[in-house]
Amino acid sequence: GQQVMQIPQYQHVQEGEDFTTYCNSSTTLSNIQWYKQRPGGHPVFLIQLVKSGEVKKQKRLTFQFGEAKKNSSLHITATQTTDVGTYFCAGGNSGSARQLTFGSGTQLTVLP
């Protein structure tokens, strides 16, 4: 079945430093979504990428979808303490159920 790997598992950064998490799928994806889960909370949708090579920005967050639609990255510029949480990528398939396969997540800690 489809597998989605994500690295790193943990990342500690000093406030103001940049942060990147990478996502790699074993199969070609129809789309990729990114979610953020705060400690004790539930996943919250951040963005969806659909097109090969697509790049989207949300303020300090930059999302990329690889040309082969098998990998993706999330880059945060100048991290803030409010960025703390676990970031999950989720790969979508083209099947009828349109399920998501979640990556293992990257837990980000931002030190003040």
Next chain:
Amino acid sequence: GAVVSQHPSWVICKSGTSVKIECRSLDFQATTMFWYRQFPKQSLMLMATSNEGSKATYEQGVEKDKFLINHASLTLSTLTVTSAHPEDSSFYICSARAGAGAGEQYFGPGTRLTVT
């Protein structure tokens, strides 16, 4: 934005009993609802996909007779953990999607189940 509620938010039950968890889409009709399980500091593992009015599709390794899913309406899906055992203790999260496409999923706040 779209809101999904889950009830209860936490539950403690004795081994051998059954527990029902409700997932409701409050301000939209959910064509499809998903049930996930999440262990501490781990990712979300899809358990099953349910479409309103039809039988749920279970992921490999998930016992359909143990985890009963009912999606009776476009705003309500229920997950019943039958004959619960301590190893069923986990964080169960539902999500709902409005359309049939590959759009975002709106997650409920989750239910923490502890089986003693």
